Amino acid sequence: MKKIEDCTFGVVGLGLMGGAISLALRGKTRCILACDVDAAVLETAKRNGVIDAGFLDPQEMLPVCDVVYLCLNPLTMLAFLDTWMPSFGTGALLTDIAGVKTPIVTAMEEKLRPDLDFVPGHPMAGSEKGGFAQAKSCVFTGKNYILTPLKRNKAENIEFIKNVIYRMGFSRVTETTAEDHDRKIAFTSQLCHVIAAALIDCEPDSTITRFGGGSFEDLTRIAMLNAPQWTELFLENKRELLRRVAQFEGSLDRLKALIAGERKDDLQAYLQTVRDRRASMK
Amino acid sequence: MKKIEDCTFGVVGLGLMGGAISLALRGKTRCILACDVDAAVLETAKRNGVIDAGFLDPQEMLPVCDVVYLCLNPLTMLAFLDTWMPSFGTGALLTDIAGVKTPIVTAMEEKLRPDLDFVPGHPMAGSEKGGFAQAKSCVFTGKNYILTPLKRNKAENIEFIKNVIYRMGFSRVTETTAEDHDRKIAFTSQLCHVIAAALIDCEPDSTITRFGGGSFEDLTRIAMLNAPQWTELFLENKRELLRRVAQFEGSLDRLKALIAGERKDDLQAYLQTVRDRRASMK
Numbered sequence: 001m002k003k004i005e006d007c008t009f010g011v012v013g014l015g016l017m018g019g020a021i022s023l024a025l026r027g028k029t030r031c032i033l034a035c036d037v038d039a040a041v042l043e044t045a046k047r048n049g050v051i052d053a054g055f056l057d058p059q060e061m062l063p064v065c066d067v068v069y070l071c072l073n074p075l076t077m078l079a080f081l082d083t084w085m086p087s088f089g090t091g092a093l094l095t096d097i098a099g100v101k102t103p104i105v106t107a108m109e110e111k112l113r114p115d116l117d118f119v120p121g122h123p124m125a126g127s128e129k130g131g132f133a134q135a136k137s138c139v140f141t142g143k144n145y146i147l148t149p150l151k152r153n154k155a156e157n158i159e160f161i162k163n164v165i166y167r168m169g170f171s172r173v174t175e176t177t178a179e180d181h182d183r184k185i186a187f188t189s190q191l192c193h194v195i196a197a198a199l200i201d202c203e204p205d206s207t208i209t210r211f212g213g214g215s216f217e218d219l220t221r222i223a224m225l226n227a228p229q230w231t232e233l234f235l236e237n238k239r240e241l242l243r244r245v246a247q248f249e250g251s252l253d254r255l256k257a258l259i260a261g262e263r264k265d266d267l268q269a270y271l272q273t274v275r276d277r278r279a280s281m282k
Numbered sequence: 283m284k285k286i287e288d289c290t291f292g293v294v295g296l297g298l299m300g301g302a303i304s305l306a307l308r309g310k311t312r313c314i315l316a317c318d319v320d321a322a323v324l325e326t327a328k329r330n331g332v333i334d335a336g337f338l339d340p341q342e343m344l345p346v347c348d349v350v351y352l353c354l355n356p357l358t359m360l361a362f363l364d365t366w367m368p369s370f371g372t373g374a375l376l377t378d379i380a381g382v383k384t385p386i387v388t389a390m391e392e393k394l395r396p397d398l399d400f401v402p403g404h405p406m407a408g409s410e411k412g413g414f415a416q417a418k419s420c421v422f423t424g425k426n427y428i429l430t431p432l433k434r435n436k437a438e439n440i441e442f443i444k445n446v447i448y449r450m451g452f453s454r455v456t457e458t459t460a461e462d463h464d465r466k467i468a469f470t471s472q473l474c475h476v477i478a479a480a481l482i483d484c485e486p487d488s489t490i491t492r493f494g495g496g497s498f499e500d501l502t503r504i505a506m507l508n509a510p511q512w513t514e515l516f517l518e519n520k521r522e523l524l525r526r527v528a529q530f531e532g533s534l535d536r537l538k539a540l541i542a543g544e545r546k547d548d549l550q551a552y553l554q555t556v557r558d559r560r561a562s563m564k
């Protein structure tokens with residue numbers, strides 16, 4: 001594998017994440033190309049020096065890329081790969097950012113062109129502000145990144161992607177299976193988004209924020225989600241997500257019973273255990 | 283009423299909030315006295331110039347105070363007032379910080395000494411780090427403050443407390459009834475703490491944070507709560523809190539059904555509505 005600085009990177013989809021990744025790779029690669037359906041976004045990115053060239057037609061970009069960063073919603077990405085698989089350059093390395101991994105890994109184990117490699121990944125970073133214009137608001141410093149390698153991945157390609165990730169500023173890369181990723185992300189990310197959405201759904205009065213002291217704001221910021229993207233993520237990881245919702249409901253029921261029964265000592269013990277556990281999480 | 287700068291302020295309870303209030307009032311009053319059960323905390327506060335004098339015995343402090351800031355947990359404060367009511371100086375103005383207001387207002391309407399005034403309040407600020415040593419971590423700038431006046435409050439005393447609040451850096455004071463406060467706080471604060479606690483309760487694996495991307499961290503930071511204090515707040519506002527939990531469960535059920543039924547369009551519409559509503563909240 002070439003060095004990062006000698007590689008031509010292609011970014012497919014110049015939204016919030018594609019834009020943030022382009023910005024984070026700026027000056028660290030030979031050049032950065034991007035393709036998107038939005039000509040104005042490509043033009044802005046080129047004018048601002050975020051990319052070297054923009055393409056509406058993937059066929060013009062894919063063949064010359066050493067590394068392709070697929071920054072699309074999961075199902076859009078799978079459809080993109082079905083269409084453009086023949087167009088990648090020989091021996092190219094692909095990676096992605098999809099927030100659900102089992103469907104991606106399953107598809108790629110089956111469909112990936114034999115000469116290509118594809119290291120599935122999930123940058124644990126984002127912003128409630130969407131789109132390329134907000135890419136700067138998406139900060140990678142100190143953030144987590146998960147890789148869910150395919151059985152066929154070459155070790156050197158996993159290493160290469162890890163180097164790219166650290167070079168962009170992420171601080172911790174965890175390798176695991178797609179199934180483990182989807183189980184854990186259902187909790188740390190999807191369940192949290194479900195809770196934030198339900199919280200906002202149950203309060204129609206927007207002046208409620210006069211009574212906010214930070215908790216409500218912190219718990220509901222992520223309710224400003226990208227609706228089509230999260231619809232896809234929830235449905236593609238439905239089984240694990242619903243399992244986590246049920247688990248959360250169990251804990252909530254236990255807490256509710258302590259409050260309803262005015263079991264002061266047990267309630268305080270529950271809260272103290274929770275406090276200590278959260279404080280031990282790094 | 284005197285001007286703030288001519289008043290002797292007494293702070294009862296030099297924990298996180300009592301400490302933060304003392305710090306915020308520093309240099310803006312004639313002097314700041316404090317009483318606490320912890321001699322070491324009083325000593326530290328005096329040595330650091332946060333207070334002018336510290337007292338273990340309220341009897342030595344209360345009689346000389348023009349304004350008394352009661353910074354205790356709700357039930358502890360009510361017990362304190364039962365004991366020390368005779369000790370306040372003639373015509374003194376009292377205020378508090380309790381996170382639940384109906385029990386306080388009910389008790390004060392009945393028990394307050396006729397020559398005193400008591401303006402019940404709730405600063406919507408705090409920190410997951412407790413105690414006087416962390417007082418600096420509790421920032422008031424830009425925060426909300428709720429007042430739930432008694433029927434008997436003199437208008438000039440409400441004005442005085444509002445001035446104190448703005449002088450400390452808060453940006454918005456809302457006046458309402460104790461009942462309205464408790465209904466709304468059950469949602470913006472207590473329900474959020476219940477959710478954060480339940481989230482942590484249902485995941486025993488502390489390495490789950492390797493899969494965190496900010497959502498989980500934001501939703502559970504407040505799980506690092508003060509267990510005795512929140513036990514009291516939950517139980518003292520039990521009825522409203524359980525009503526809000528039930529409301530939240532209703533919204534969660536609706537969302538769960540959309541996911542389980544794979545009703546893609548309805549799910550996306552739910553999420554879009556939520557996104558727009560949260561974005562409109564200032």
